[in-house]
Amino acid sequence: MLDRNVRIDTSLALEGYTPTLDRHPRRIADFATLGEALDYAAEGSRGMNFHDARGNLLRAYPYSELRQDALGHARRFISLGLKKGDRLALIAETGPEFAACFFGAIYAGLWPVPLPLPTSFGGRDAYVDQLVVMLSSSDPQLFLFPEELAEFATAAAEKQGVAARNWESLSEIEPAGALALPESGQDEIAYLQYSSGSTRFPHGVAVTHRALLDNLHSHGVATEIQDTDRCISWLPWYHDMGLVGCMLSPLALQVSSDYLKTEDFARRPLAWLDLISRNPGTSLSYSPTFGYDICSRRMSSQTRAADRFDLSRWRLAGNGADMIRPDVMQAFVDSFADAGFKAGAFCPSYGLAEATLAVSIMPPGEGIRLELVEESELSGAGTPAQERPRRYRAIVNCGKPVKGMEIEIRGNDGELLPDRGIGKVWVRGSAVMVGYYRDPEATEACMKDGWLDTGDMGYMSGGYIFIVGRAKDMIIINGKNHWPQDIEWAVEQLPGFKSGDIAAFAITGPSGEETPAVLVHCRVSDPEERGRLRDDIKERVRAITGITPVVELVPPRTLPRTSSGKLSRTKARNLYLTGEIVPYDIAA
Known part of the structure; x- marks a missing residue:
């Protein structure tokens, strides 16, 4: 294993993209800790590559360079008084700064806590509130963010009383001297992962080094990793599929990766x-x-x-x-x-x-x-x-x-069920x-x-x-179960709709009975056409459930999504019932 107090010769990095092929022997994530995985990856010439919205290379970032930057940040965190086991919250923007801070926390024995970027739905206040609840849950000793999100991040940090700074300012901190960095054991916590649906009641999943490396090893075995493989991703790093599947897995398997920011993928x-x-x-x-x-x-x-x-x-x-x-x-x-x-x-x-x-x-x-x-x-x-x-x-x-x-x-009743x-x-x-x-x-x-x-x-x-x-999405009407996606898919078969345009859930009717409600993005402006569309949707849902639903046509981009881009039926229901989603007014 590399001595973390020794710098690696960065001449191993090539000009342009980090290479796909490398003579350095591959290990299938058989490491005790995530820090050891980066130590080994840094001995080769592969690494991360960051691209702009048109796919042009902005920066090649060999794992050797990531390791050097991470070690520097680890000592800066120690200079700031952070101790092993402290939480370090950081907004998970796809870029070398987040990667270096994340692994700096790993090397310092801290628990990095990736937090989401703003979404298009909800605006400033909703995003600040989301950060506040996650900061409250994780109780970090420091919150790092990119300068362009300073307005949101500082507002959330002030509400929660958390020390915060932009990660660009870390360069002003003098790293701690040549002290030995703390060692982490396999069964110690590596990081906290919030699920994409974490909003009012966030659940921070505590992931150990052993759990992570075992899963990354299994991933490498299951995908039959090859020397010619290269990972290409636009998935956000605050979601488990993006962080674990497309950032940590390539590193632990010594695979070069190419990244687009999620918002750039959304545009192009x-x-x-x-x-x-x-x-x-x-x-x-x-x-x-x-x-x-x-x-x-x-x-x-x-x-x-x-x-x-x-x-x-x-x-x-x-x-x-x-x-x-x-x-x-x-x-x-x-x-x-x-x-x-x-x-x-x-x-x-x-x-x-x-x-x-x-x-x-x-x-x-x-x-x-x-x-x-x-x-x-x-x-x-x-x-x-x-x-x-x-x-x-x-x-x-x-x-x-x-x-x-x-x-x-x-x-x-907990009984084991047979096949099918x-x-x-x-x-x-x-x-x-x-x-x-x-x-x-x-x-x-x-x-x-x-x-x-x-x-x-x-x-x-x-x-x-x-x-x-x-299970929580199941709609139960008159004792019969209905899956919301079946209702949504049926409505999507009507002309002009696409995936994500419909949210189905149950509400309580005037007489206390459960009734299916369907919110639908509507791109039609003519009132009569909207009325016909609503009637067509009602007939579609009635054919599936046998019950006439409540159908509400709402403006495009109204239905909320989780931080990973999935439709959030629970949040849609809550916003509809509180009046925050305002449907179009259609005459009966």
Whole structure:
């Protein structure tokens, strides 16, 4: 292992991009701690590469340079009086500054706490409030932020009474002398991870070095990492899929990575595919369903994808973080097959922050595999009556449990269900969290005898896991269960809608009964047309549920999303009930 008091010769770094190939022997994340992983990666010439909105290289950042900067920050943190076990909150902007501060905290024995960037929904006050609740939960001794977010960050820090400074100012701090940096053990906390839905009641997942490295090792084994692989990502670093899957995993596996900022991807999504096309090696790149959807929609019907892209070397097109839509995946294949994209490159997965990241991954090359499940089975209603037509939903296979992870499907009374029995998904393994930080009640509510209740519903079939939805999202009407995504997908089949335009949830009607409510982004201005649209949506939902829903047409970009970009039905419901979402006024 490298002596952290010795500087590495940065002549190992090459001009331009950090290389894809490297003679330095690869290790599959078999390290005791994250600091050791960076020590080893720094001996090679690979590293991070940061790009602007058009995909032009802004800065190559070899792991050797990251290590030097991180060691300097570690000693600066010690100079500021921070001690082992203190929390260091920092806004997770995709760039070398965050990476250096994050690993500086690791080397100093601190617990870095990545916090989200602002989203387009909610404005300044909502973002400041979100920072406040996370600062309150994590109780950091220092809060770091980029200068451009100083207004938000300082407001949140003042409300919570937390010391704060922009990370550009760290260069003014004299590093502590040549003292030995604290050592961290495998079972000590490496960092705190807040889930993407953390808002009013945030849950900080305490991730140990052992859990992290075991999960990263499993990820490398499951994806069959190759010497020619290179990671390309736009995913945010405050979300587990972005932080663990696309920042920490490439480093621990000694893979070079190319990054777009998430906001740049939102403005120019096809720049993501440009980066993949320019990679002469094989590409590893991941996205939730909506990322593939927005790329397909941006392609003009008059433009051939082959004229701009070469996606033939995209080895693993990972898909996770939300429900995987088969129709969206097929649309992506249809849009980019002539550019060399192969459907077999799709790699569905299932994971969550409470399991560090990966629970299951589809074996490379198997692509999207579906099973058709009858609606009544999904809702728990049993075998349907023969007199009514059967409706089916295509459920995507999310792969096999990764090394060291076990999955069980349990019924309402905790009983183990057989293959194809739909119930709660429970997982156990070395990568499962030790608990939520300073929240024993929430930890006890989801943990039992080393098993984690994920809150997801699914079933096993032939050793593969199939996820059907979140238990808390279930809409129960007259004793019958309905999945909100089934209602949303049905409405999306009407002309003019896209993924993310609809949020379905249950509300209490005037007589105390549960009623389905559907909020829909509306781009139609004519009042009569809006009325017809509302009636069409009601008829669609009535066909699914048998009940006339409350349908509200709302302005585009109104429905809230989590920090990772997923639709937040819970927040949409709350904002609707409090009057913060104002629907269009449509005459009855």
